[in-house]
Amino acid sequence: MVRTDGAVGGSPDDDLVDDTMPRPPTPPAPTDPHIVTPTVIDSRELRAWAYLAGVAEPPAASIARLVDAVGVRDAAAAVRSRRFPEGHQAVARSTASRHHLVDPDHDLLVAERLGGRLMTADDEDWPAWALHGLSTAETSARGGPPLVLWKRGPGSITKSSERAVALVGSRAASGYGTRMAAVLATGLVDHGRCVISGGAYGIDSAAHRSALAARGDTVAVMACGLDIDYPTDHGLLFDEIARNGAVVTEYPPGMGASRHRFLARNRLVAALSKAVVVVEAGHRSGAKNTAAWARRLGIPLGAVPGPATSAMSVGCHALISDGDAALVGDVAALERLVSPDGSDALSSVPAERGETDPFETRVAAAIGKRGGVTPADIATACDADITRVRSTLARMEVHGRAVSDGATWSLPRR
Missing domain, CATH: 1.10.10.10 (Winged helix-like DNA-binding domain superfamily/Winged helix DNA-binding domain)
Incomplete structure (x- = not known):
């Protein structure tokens, strides 16, 4: 967590190597195939990862390169001491304003109290294959894979991403848009798929709520810390998602939402999905950014057509007419988008x-x-x-x- 009072965890003499941080409790053996047991890692490494997760704006490619070069604990010590190996001065610039404000113990404790945890690339549930495309798609300032993920809830991100479809769209959704989101989300659940979205107003919340109401799996990818409900009145929705599915973010506890974080979040929504469908989008909808990431990553992209006179469907119509997105009018069309030859079709739900x-x-x-x-x-x-x-x-x-x-x-x- 980024502290405003200048306090930090640990003392200068035992920088991020104190082993008094309690390990997260070992959870019971899972009975659901979509739930995984968290990987337990050395508490000193866990604190080092938590520290690095908060010292720079994600996805922090320069920190990832430093970790690859010297290991996570030495990387954390270098950032804290401001003594960097040759060739890694970019880390100094990206961590200049936060390196003394991060309390990893506090962040880990906040996550644990919420029923969440920190995940790294060594975690059994790390969706390596889904995120692999981001390693070669660094075509914007917010490209690249996440350094870590903070996850709340028992759902497996890896297993969810193997059968997930992202439903995204306008926050100011029309009645038509929310109804189509409900139809598609419910159909996806009936086909055994997971619904991924961003937890926002409008299309996002309609997709999440419909998946939950159909007793299906859903994952919310957030642009803020796990301890922040954004929007503020979606707290109960996030609680319900986390009860059986997962709320996931690359931002540490205490980190608030902002425009550039929504844009960075969108790449994760796309990467964790087998297909992305824009249900409803105006001319300047943020959902078009998620669509752009789907195209960049080579993920099938669909769009739902709306009334010809609807300003809320202009973005969808443009994606379809430009040939960037396939027309998705029902669940059958969506399944064809995900699995054109039927090889990725899933069995029906109970x-x-x-x-x-x-x-x-x-x-x-x-x-x-x-x-x-x-x-x-x-x-x-x-x-x-x-x-x-x-x-x-x-x-x-x-x-x-x-x-x-x-x-x-x-x-x-x-």
Whole structure:
């Protein structure tokens, strides 16, 4: 954590080698194949990684090169003492303002209290293959792989990235955009996939909430520390994501969100996904930056078309018309984008998410034969959360068991 009071962890004589830092508790053996046991590393190395994670703005390529040259503990000592090996003076410039303000003990403790931990490239759950492309895609100031990842939640980042699709889009999403995000997220869960997004308002939160409501896996990639809820009123959402999935960031605890960190975060959203779909985006939407990273990394890119007159779909239409993105109008098209030849297709999820879901039966009964019922009316009739209702409606629409005119829902005619 970057401290404003000038305090630092440890003393100058035992720079980052004090072994009194307690090891994280060893978790119980996982019973879910998508949950991994954290790799336990030497506490002195852990503190050194935590220190280096906070002394420069990620992805900190110069620090990564120093670590490769001398090892993590000597790299941390060099930054702290301001004595750098020849050829590594770039580290001096990138760490000049923070090297004396980082308390690694505090950052590790904050993460542990949140149920989180620090991950390095030596960690069993480090998504090496997914992040490999960033090593050769340093075409911007915010390119390159992360030095570390801070993760909250039991979900495996590696296993999630092997079956993940990113759904991104405008924060000021329209009703059409949030509905399409729900349809696609629910369909992805039904196909056994993980939904990745950035935890923001609009399309991001609609994708996360729909995946959760469908009892699926979702990962939120943040542009701030694990201890900061951004947006502030998404705290409960992040708690729910972290209960079974994961909240992940390359920023240490205490680091706030800012524009350049969102842009840096977007490369991780793309890299950790098998495909990226822009659900809704205006002319200047930040989702277009994530789309650019998908193209740069060679990851399949799709975009959802919207009404021709909608300013919120201008970005999607441009991606499609320019040939940068494939048109994605439904889950079937999205699956073809991820796996054109079917080689990457995943098996369906358990039956309780499909036709035998008793809650779906309740929703169908609430719609009734006459139809024309709003999601709010259905939620009232079922005494259920409206997010769960919308997710169920989206699944029913995907499988042809409900239809919508954009505002109300009906059962299909037999």
